[in-house]
Amino acid sequence: MEIFNQIAPLKAFIHAQKQRGKSIGLVPTMGALHAGHLSLIEASKKENSITVCSIFVNPTQFNNPADLLKYPRTFDKDTLLLEKVECDAVFYPDNAEMYPETSLIKFDFSHLDKVMEGKFRPGHFSGVALVVSKLFHIVEPDHAYFGQKDWQQFAVIRQLSEELKFNLKLHSEPTSREQDGLAMSSRNLRLNEQQREQAIVFFRALSAAKTILLSGKSISEAKNLVKEIIEQQPGTILEYFEVADSKNLNLLENVKDSNRPIMCIAGFIGEIRLIDNMFLD
Ligand SMILES: Nc1ncnc2c1ncn2[C@@H]1O[C@H](COP(=O)(O)OP(=O)(O)OP(=O)(O)O)[C@@H](O)[C@H]1O
Ligand SMILES: CC(C)(CO)[C@@H](O)C(=O)[O-]
Numbered sequence: 001m002e003i004f005n006q007i008a009p010l011k012a013f014i015h016a017q018k019q020r021g022k023s024i025g026l027v028p029t030m031g032a033l034h035a036g037h038l039s040l041i042e043a044s045k046k047e048n049s050i051t052v053c054s055i056f057v058n059p060t061q062f063n064n065p066a067d068l069l070k071y072p073r074t075f076d077k078d079t080l081l082l083e084k085v086e087c088d089a090v091f092y093p094d095n096a097e098m099y100p101e102t103s104l105i106k107f108d109f110s111h112l113d114k115v116m117e118g119k120f121r122p123g124h125f126s127g128v129a130l131v132v133s134k135l136f137h138i139v140e141p142d143h144a145y146f147g148q149k150d151w152q153q154f155a156v157i158r159q160l161s162e163e164l165k166f167n168l169k170l171h172s173e174p175t176s177r178e179q180d181g182l183a184m185s186s187r188n189l190r191l192n193e194q195q196r197e198q199a200i201v202f203f204r205a206l207s208a209a210k211t212i213l214l215s216g217k218s219i220s221e222a223k224n225l226v227k228e229i230i231e232q233q234p235g236t237i238l239e240y241f242e243v244a245d246s247k248n249l250n251l252l253e254n255v256k257d258s259n260r261p262i263m264c265i266a267g268f269i270g271e272i273r274l275i276d277n278m279f280l281d
């Protein structure tokens with residue numbers, strides 16, 4: 001497996017592969033890899049001759065400096081995992097390689113980045129869009145793979161890719177879960193044993209909301225139920241629970257107003273912020 005810290009040699013590698021007619025799959029990550037990330041690598045390997053995984057903890061997408069500081073960094077373990085699944089190349093740049101001393105560009109996605117994650121993490125999606133644009137420019141992939149767990153991120157990147165005419169196909173892969181249902185997440189590494197048990201509350205709340213929504217109850221009844229479930233679990237705080245149209249992210253008051261509604265949740269276990277989501281079908 002090739003490891004690149006710099007853009008120029010990575011571009012030369014990609015160029016040589018493309019000249020040989022190889023297709024390129026890109027899996028952007030922030031490292032601290034888990035089975036969810038590896039499922040994206042597997043998906044890319046199935047459809048491409050060369051898979052590139054990027055590992056970069058992107059400072060411009062962090063609205064909370066403590067979150068950036070404490071973000072898990074496990075590069076040595078990550079490379080072992082990537083070797084094991086036979087990823088072809090890793091791009092592991094530092095901040096200076098990716099950003100000028102002063103970064104000025106900001107993105108605004110109108111409604112798409114004003115709700116849910118965008119509302120509670122101002123500037124987050126601007127930072128995501130900026131770094132993903134850079135990665136798409138550098139790697140020029142034929143396919144790029146993202147996880148359903150960050151559904152709003154996928155909607156924003158789809159808009160970005162359409163508007164900027166990136167010539168690639170985007171894929172959203174299903175959320176990999178622990179045995180008890182907890183969505184795998186790099187931030188789970190920060191949970192202590194008790195918090196790890198408590199963290200299942202978000203999956204439990206989504207599952208309970210799905211059951212009552214499918215039985216015909218209203219979204220406001222589902223919101224009350226979710227609030228109740230989270231309040232009953234000590235050490236946890238609900239930030240939001242919303243039901244949205246999965247394409248345009250309009251928040252719904254009635255599930256019948258969308259062809260494919262998705263329930264999205266975010267909250268804190270102690271100071272660790274986690275998100276999850278579930279489709280209603
Ligand atoms: N459980 C999962 N199953 C499938 N894909 C996932 C999962 N968790 C994250 N991903 C995807 O992996 C890619 C990289 O995500 P990232 O490195 O931020 O990991 P993460 O686990 O989401 O970390 P965190 O949420 O703590 O930032 C994203 O496209 C993300 O949606
Ligand atoms: C897409 C991404 C790698 C951009 O930094 C990040 O937001 C993530 O890991 O989901």
Ligand code: BAL
Binds near residue numbers: 061062150
């Ligand atoms: N997986 C989303 C990246 C973030 O939380 O910043």
